[in-house]
Amino acid sequence: MSALKITTMTRNIVRCAVLQPRNINLIRQYATKIEPKKKSSTLKLLLLGVGIGGAVGGSYALYNNIGKKKTTREELATVILDELPNVPIMRKIINKSDKTGLDIILFQFQTCPFCCKVRSFLDYAGFSYSVVEVDAVLRQSIKWSKSKKVPTVLIRTRDGKYVQFNDSSVIISALASFLIDPVRNNIEDIVKFYPVQNFTDVYGTVYDIANKYFLMFQDKKPKDSKEVFDEERKWRSWADNHLVHLISPNVYRTYAEALETFEWFSETGQWSVYFPQWERNLMVQVGTLAMYLISKRLTKKHGLGDDPRAHLYDACDKWSKELEQKKTRFMGGDKEPNLADLAVYGILCSMEGCRAFKDCLDNTQIGHWFYEMKAKIDSNRGNKKPVSLYNV
Numbered sequence: 001m002s003a004l005k006i007t008t009m010t011r012n013i014v015r016c017a018v019l020q021p022r023n024i025n026l027i028r029q030y031a032t033k034i035e036p037k038k039k040s041s042t043l044k045l046l047l048l049g050v051g052i053g054g055a056v057g058g059s060y061a062l063y064n065n066i067g068k069k070k071t072t073r074e075e076l077a078t079v080i081l082d083e084l085p086n087v088p089i090m091r092k093i094i095n096k097s098d099k100t101g102l103d104i105i106l107f108q109f110q111t112c113p114f115c116c117k118v119r120s121f122l123d124y125a126g127f128s129y130s131v132v133e134v135d136a137v138l139r140q141s142i143k144w145s146k147s148k149k150v151p152t153v154l155i156r157t158r159d160g161k162y163v164q165f166n167d168s169s170v171i172i173s174a175l176a177s178f179l180i181d182p183v184r185n186n187i188e189d190i191v192k193f194y195p196v197q198n199f200t201d202v203y204g205t206v207y208d209i210a211n212k213y214f215l216m217f218q219d220k221k222p223k224d225s226k227e228v229f230d231e232e233r234k235w236r237s238w239a240d241n242h243l244v245h246l247i248s249p250n251v252y253r254t255y256a257e258a259l260e261t262f263e264w265f266s267e268t269g270q271w272s273v274y275f276p277q278w279e280r281n282l283m284v285q286v287g288t289l290a291m292y293l294i295s296k297r298l299t300k301k302h303g304l305g306d307d308p309r310a311h312l313y314d315a316c317d318k319w320s321k322e323l324e325q326k327k328t329r330f331m332g333g334d335k336e337p338n339l340a341d342l343a344v345y346g347i348l349c350s351m352e353g354c355r356a357f358k359d360c361l362d363n364t365q366i367g368h369w370f371y372e373m374k375a376k377i378d379s380n381r382g383n384k385k386p387v388s389l390y391n392v
């Protein structure tokens with residue numbers, strides 16, 4: 001395995017803020033290609049050495065480049081496909097009381113914070129959906145897609161075409177808008193409210209999706225006040241633009257912590273079941289080193305100083321304090337969470353098995369709200385009839 005291959009592999013790995021178990025498949029692919037038929041400990045050691053050396057080199061290159069890649073129009077644009085691409089559905093969440101007629105397919109990495117956010121919404125709302133776990137390196141199952149990011153969602157239209165959404169917040173806003181009037185709404189019409197916009201300044205052209213935190217009520221009138229919607233949008237945006245950037249610097253903060261995080265990925269991804277022990281160990285060691293180094297760059301990029309944990313506690317405290325001031329169980333009120341609750345919960349969920357999360361439970365008040373959210377989502381998943389989150 002050449003250092004160049006490992007460098008490419010590491011570059012791909014880092015594209016998700018939190019390394020996914022599936023990213024490791026490339027390590028497996030390359031490792032498998034040169035795996036001896038008979039076990040050889042010298043070769044294993046050599047592999048480990050080359051792997052770690054390559055990861056250091058790759059990580060160093062990334063250290064200097066990270067953050068320079070801009071989101072393109074293609075990555076964001078919602079498109080309508082004439083037919084369903086050939087995709088390997090891996091599991092289905094089936095809710096017999098989901099009569100929306102939508103066929104939702106989620107392309108994801110299991111522990112990507114943006115994907116966790118979308119799953120939290122789909123489960124809470126009670127949608128039936130299918131999941132395609134994307135190999136984060138080779139991305140075979142999204143080869144058909146212009147966007148190489150996850151989450152991507154395909155939703156069947158009434159005339160049998162498929163709408164492709166490429167941004168977690170737009171996926172959530174579009175589906176929440178659809179539920180406002182599921183009998184009259186067409187998902188392909190809702191798409192039109194979320195066009196890609198761009199602006200150019202001294203740093204070049206930047207693309208984003210217009211209205212991504214807005215819900216489309218069309219001819220319906222929401223009962224909630226403008227302030228309620230302003231607040232929900234404010235916190236959804238905070239989750240995407242602040243909270244999510246605290247994850248990698250915290251879960252890979254020290255070498256020991258990065259290793260623990262990888263051990264958790266290995267456990268949740270059942271690596272010991274799917275890979276030979278030496279290969280699992282190689283994935284954990286190379287990934288740990290690469291992400292430990294890269295997290296330093298992210299810490300600097302997001303201005304987190306030498307104590308990213310303090311920023312994470314501050315974020316948890318900020319959220320809890322807001323709930324305390326509102327005197328409600330959730331940001332959405334006493335009874336039900338809103339889209340801001342689901343966004344913050346989804347992002348925190350992506351580090352649930354990490355020491356950083358345990359530290360948050362020990363040092364902040366986030367636990368009570370977090371586990372109330374978890375209970376709601378778990379009981380709705382595959383159960384609750386999808387209905388609008390808003391009164392009209």
Ligand SMILES: N[C@@H](CCC(=O)N[C@@H](CS)C(=O)NCC(=O)O)C(=O)O
Nearest residue numbers: 015016017112114149150151167168
């Ligand atoms: N704004 C996007 C961000 C999605 C994103 O960055 N996803 C990462 C995984 S956590 C990814 O797919 N990166 C691949 C790449 O940059 O090529 C969203 O909210 O969906």
